[in-house]
Amino acid sequence: MSYQNILVEEENEILYITIDRPSKLNALNRDTIQELHEAFSEAKDDNEVKVIILTGSGEKAFVAGADISEFADFSPEEGKQLAAEGHAKLFDFVANFPKPVIAAVNGFALGGGLELAMAAHFRVASENAKMGLPEVSLGVIPGYGGTQRLSQIVGKGRAMEMIMTAGMIDANQALQYNLVNHVTTQEELLEFTEKLAGKILNNSLVAIEGAIKAINASYEKGVNGFEVEMNEFGKAFGTEDFKEGTSAFLNKRKAEFPGK
Incomplete structure (x- = not known):
């Protein structure tokens, strides 16, 4: 299947799914969420795919957030439906995916981007990665599982602080918070993540x-x-x-x- 917003490549039983909207810092819009859903759905049924590595194109961003222009004029009912559809199609789908999903966070992971990274089973970050949930600075809250998964991963107090301040943390802070498992250089990020995937592939x-x-x-x-x-x-x-x-x-x- 051909995609407009993502790149999909399979090699050595690893499927690489790359969000590819560099001009928008790989921001998530409805079309990208739908394409990610389709790619994961195909991977679920593909016996050749054993592990998924999820990343963003370029060196600036994993996913810098959601495409705000798509929902700036939504009503409360439309906002709730947007969140519900996103959970079903992508975020909960990834979190409960039957095959291992590793997020290789190669830059900004903000808002929906961090929520997507947190939906993966675990995360590896490059040294230049910046992470945060800045939604309250826009008058809204995280809607794709951010309030739930961040508190589960880093604890209630740190989640409260990160969400209330709308601030960003760097890769080393994320490592201290257990938000990521490893930090590497930008150049070594995919290679390091592939080695982890290789260790997984040795097992059942x-x-x-x-x-x-x-x-x-x-x-x-x-x-x-x-x-x-x-x-x-x-x-x-x-x-x-x-x-x-x-x-x-x-x-x-x-x-x-x-x-x-």
């Missing part, structure tokens, strides 16, 4: 899918994460990956997981 992607469900369950209200973990643990015993993994361990050889 079936088991990783179960782990994603179990970890996410701990953040869902009314859901017993321990119960989800037990169910996913039990299901693993019926997979070919479990048979291969245990056989390889007992026979002191490298596992070759079939992904079933």
Whole structure:
């Protein structure tokens, strides 16, 4: 499928999805959100794709925010619908994606951009990255999961401060806040992220899918994460990956997981 706002490339079982609107600092608009949804949907059903690396084009921005011109004159009802559609199509879809999603944050990740990075399963940032949720400076609040995911990742107090001040933090602060897992140079960002993806590819992607469900369950209200973990643990015993993994361990050889 051809896209206007994103680039999609698959290599060595890794799918690279790049938001490509450099003139707009890769800002998210409705068309870009729809294209990202389509790309992730295709990746979900593509057995050749095992890990997704999500990044932005150029060296200035991952995603510098949402395209404000699209919703500046929205009514309250339209605003709520905008958020609901975004959650369903992209942000919740990515957060609960069954394959690992790593955000390679290569510059500004502001507003919807940081919300998208936080929806990924974890983040690696370049040294020039700047992150923040500046929505209150526009008279609105984060609407794509920012209030929820930021507080889950960095804690209530820091989330309150970042959102209330509308300020940005740099990559090293983000590392201290556990908002990103690693910081690299701009030149090494993709290579470093690929190495992490390579380590993931050595393991059972079936088991990783179960782990994603179990970890996410701990953040869902009314859901017993321990119960989800037990169910996913039990299901693993019926997979070919479990048979291969245990056989390889007992026979002191490298596992070759079939992904079933």
